[in-house]
Amino acid sequence: MLSFSTIRRINDDLAIAGQVTSAQLKEVAIEGYHSVLNLRSPNEVGFPDTEQQEAELLGLHYSNVPVNPETLDCDLTLQVLRQINVLAKPILIHCSNAVVAAAIALIHVAVSQGLTVEQAFQQVESLGLLHRSYEGDRVKVRHKGVRS
Template sequence: MGLIRLMNIVRKINGELAIAGQITLDQLKQIAEEGYKSVINLRLSDETDLLANEQEKTELLGLYYLNFPTKPEDLNHQSTLQIYQTITELPKPILIHCDNSIRSAAIALLYICIKQGVTFEKALQKIITLGLI
């Protein structure tokens, strides 16, 4: 239980972004209370242990919700630019989550790198070097 619990910790990256594995309803309530404005779920609909009715539960708490199903092996220039644009447009702070926070960390790092002017190729190489994909 301890390991599973550790994987579900919400980790604040900066003032705009936090990452997590699969979140619980209690965690959704907590991030809403902490002032988060949006949730991006990177999980695919066929993954196990999804939070039932996550979009409905998130929106009932007054948060924006977006499901952006992402597989690490499908990260390419186009998909990254789409999610970068999405993160740019959504109200912040944003919680990005997946099943174990690895995809979330990859997307957050890509966003931060691109925002700082790093090319997609260099940002992707950094993520690969860190073992996130």
């Protein structure tokens, strides 16, 4: 059973977490997950330098798509969504504190249910995970009218 204090199952294909430990990676592999999607930047303090190697030794597919919540936009979101679509499921998506991972997972679910990326952003914003701002609130989401 996954450590739900850190790892939260969203649906049959996705779970989210903040930064995971080596033990949690092992647990994810044992639980039948096939992939890890790390949304952290290699320049971030505390970036797990050995995570890819550890994940791959456990038989997990690994991808790192750095997402800076301060500059998250539709183009980057679409890049992450494309990566989710090609990775073997189920996938553990993680960032430093699970907030960006949660936002991305919810956007993925909404888009897979037929919403545009813009509509999905609105749903995520309504949950308080992202705040649209052009003046510099917590997280800026730039929209370019891109549809998924």
